[in-house]
Amino acid sequence: MSQEEYHENILDAVMERVRPHIGKGHVADYIPELGKVDPHRFGFALATVDGDIHSAGDVDIPFSLQSITKLFTLALVVSGSDDIWQRVHREPSGSPFNSLYQLEFERGIPRNPLINPGALVVTDQLLSDTGDAVGTLCDLLSRESGNPHLQVDEVTAHSEYLTGDRNRSLAYLMSDFGNIRNPVSEVLDHYFRQCAITVTTVELARIGLLLARHGVRADGSRMFSREAARRIMAVMLTCGTYDAAGEFAFRIGLPCKSGVGGGILAVVPARYSLAVWGPGLDPRGNSVAGALALEAFTDITHLSVF
Numbered sequence: 001m002s003q004e005e006y007h008e009n010i011l012d013a014v015m016e017r018v019r020p021h022i023g024k025g026h027v028a029d030y031i032p033e034l035g036k037v038d039p040h041r042f043g044f045a046l047a048t049v050d051g052d053i054h055s056a057g058d059v060d061i062p063f064s065l066q067s068i069t070k071l072f073t074l075a076l077v078v079s080g081s082d083d084i085w086q087r088v089h090r091e092p093s094g095s096p097f098n099s100l101y102q103l104e105f106e107r108g109i110p111r112n113p114l115i116n117p118g119a120l121v122v123t124d125q126l127l128s129d130t131g132d133a134v135g136t137l138c139d140l141l142s143r144e145s146g147n148p149h150l151q152v153d154e155v156t157a158h159s160e161y162l163t164g165d166r167n168r169s170l171a172y173l174m175s176d177f178g179n180i181r182n183p184v185s186e187v188l189d190h191y192f193r194q195c196a197i198t199v200t201t202v203e204l205a206r207i208g209l210l211l212a213r214h215g216v217r218a219d220g221s222r223m224f225s226r227e228a229a230r231r232i233m234a235v236m237l238t239c240g241t242y243d244a245a246g247e248f249a250f251r252i253g254l255p256c257k258s259g260v261g262g263g264i265l266a267v268v269p270a271r272y273s274l275a276v277w278g279p280g281l282d283p284r285g286n287s288v289a290g291a292l293a294l295e296a297f298t299d300i301t302h303l304s305v306f
């Protein structure tokens, strides 16, 4: 069997298993603009480390990256320095991604960079490092996705700006503890806009190759060290799906990062980047069909990190 056939067979088998579940779950209507997305969409894309793409379903429709961006702001920050680990821990929180309660008694140091408070700290750092966090992130994602025109969907960003009081609370609380250094309103503006960057499923699979190749960019140059890649993927596995990270490790066994736009990025280190998109979410904010597709993938291929 050729490589081409092997990958197409995997995709067919994954799609067959996931089809009855497409449309399940609830779209993230706490951000009103995301509540308008059709839950019956579904896409699956597999990128090999050599850059070949195999895909099925709605893989060319742009969707909101949301929390998946947290991986790449982190990658940008750790490419410069490891100092961020003074400002954010790397333990699973066991709590919802926007929970406030740990943050008060842990004195403004978030549990990890892949929940909202942690990501706000990382965005604050990127803003200090570059002067333009969302612009720097958009440049990186544009280069890696193969689409030079990736953009912030300003309507979605504004929709979250209008309803984002919980993120505001997190940011002001951390500012009170001295763990936000730029003006809070500026950090929030960059955070809401970074979350609203849109990509297609195929573009996301390409972006994920940065991790699958352990820090090597699409143009062959190195962005961050192998060690940094290993650490980012460890945090992804243990914290990337919030209070469902244990469940994801149990069912899928790959580093995964979800977003409330319905995307999930998973990595088979040194082999594949996998992107799935299904806007219907479970109560913890992870795509129902997306998780099932990734579980089908590891069941079928036996490719997991365990």
Ligand SMILES: NC(=O)CC[C@H](N)C(=O)O
Pocket: 065, 066, 067, 068, 097, 098, 116, 160, 167, 195, 258, 259, 260, 261, 285
């Ligand atoms: N889990 C997510 O994707 C959350 C991102 C979203 N922008 C929020 O802050 O609530």
